[in-house]
Amino acid sequence: MTHTLPRLLGYTISVRSVIEETPDAKSIVLAVPHELRDKFGYRPGQFLTVRVPSDLTGSVARCYSLASCPHTDGDLKVTIKRTDGGYGSNWLCDNVVAGSQLHVLPPSGNFTPADLGGDLVLFAGGSGITPMMSIIKGVLATSTGNAALFYANREPSSIIFDAQLRELTETHSDRLTVHHWLESESGLPTSADIAEFAQANPGEAFLCGPAPFMRAVRETLLEAGIDRTRIHAEEFVSLTGDPFVPAAPLTDTGNASNVVVRLDGRTHALAWPASANLVDVLLDAGIDAPFSCREGDCGSCMCTLTAGTVDPGRTEALDPDDIADGYILACQARPTSPELEVDF
Known part of the structure; x- marks a missing residue:
């Protein structure tokens, strides 16, 4: 039940x-x-x-x-x-x-195309194919966009979704390109191999797989002149805490700021204690806040600070452009001004 x-x-x-x-x-x-x-x-x-x-x-x-x-x-x-x-x-x-x-x-998560109608070039290694399958099916089902997948594995028996990929390619041969790279046959892909595929299939780039694989792909795409804002990588880290355990009820309301939070079409006015992060403030108020790791690593709680200032805490999940655009992590940020506004 x-x-x-x-x-x-x-x-x-x-x-x-x-x-x-x-x-x-x-x-x-x-x-x-x-x-x-x-x-x-x-x-x-x-x-x-x-x-x-x-x-x-x-x-x-x-x-x-x-x-x-x-x-x-x-x-x-x-x-x-x-x-x-x-x-x-x-x-x-x-x-x-x-x-x-x-x-x-x-x-949760931000590894998702803003527009499924645009052309995408996807680089997956091993189990990194998992989110790519979701994205590919979304593109093919909802738009006229194209998807090109470079999928690296050690050997044929390790190809996840092999039959499904063949079926999708046969059904959408004009819109889906799948290139299997097998280490057992061709060794590790080189920068030249990656660049050749990217140049033949221009589009917003998505990367998921082992860290060395994603690092090599990212460096190659940057060297090829692809704007860093068009390169998206999914990077999971081992969680050290327990995101399923709620924080203790907020009792320290001293030195609290006032925050206006716009989330899921609703506006909430809350007291935000200086000692608490915004995710815990929202959960304490019974509001469904987007979060996952609660450690500043996944970016699921990313939101925009539109007024006020915060101590951002850990920001590893944000790149410099995100920070420049006013994004913060709600599981990390703590208020440093009396009045704030935040948009999710």
Whole structure:
């Protein structure tokens, strides 16, 4: 039975099915109930944060991209590839079956095209294909845009969604290009290989995969003259805290600023204590704030400071252009002026 756990943030969702994609990767399909459909609405490229039980710490939190697409799929699906020594991925692959229950936060993340109608060039390595599948299906289902995918794997058996990619390519041969790069046959892709593909398929660039792969692709695209604002990378980090545990109730209201928050079409006027971050202030007021890691790493709580000043805290998830444009992380920022305004 699906229900909200009173002691935890997030929701418990039943697993409808588990699909073996490759010998070391599985997809978990979630049966989101009708009453939570709006809350679990998402955009292609976003991810779920999953709570994984642990005998050592009680639980760990892990983020997994959604391979499903809101424009083509009724259920939400995350795809998980085992990693050497990866507790979360191995536990989920070993223990989750149809009928299991997973505790998750609603979809989040900024790795999503602002316009599905534009041409996209996608670079995926290994399990980095997961958000790309969602984006590709979104482009093909909702627009006349083109998508070109450069997909790197070690060997043929490690290609996740191989059959689905072939089917999509056959159905949309005029709009979808898929180039498989196999390390077992061609070694690691060089800058020349990456540049050649990008030049043949111009468009907004999206990168997801192992850090060395994304670093090589990003450097090559920048050297090729592609504007950095048109290069988007999905980078997951291991969460050290527990985003499912709510912060303690706010009791220190001294030295509080006044903040006006515009979120989901509503305007909220709140007291923002100097010792609290904005996510905790919103959650304490019963307002659904967008967040995931609550550590300043994922960018899910990114918002715009339109008036006032803050101590930004950790800003690793923001690039210099974001900061210059007034973006802050709501899980990190603390007020430094008496009056503030924030737009999500």
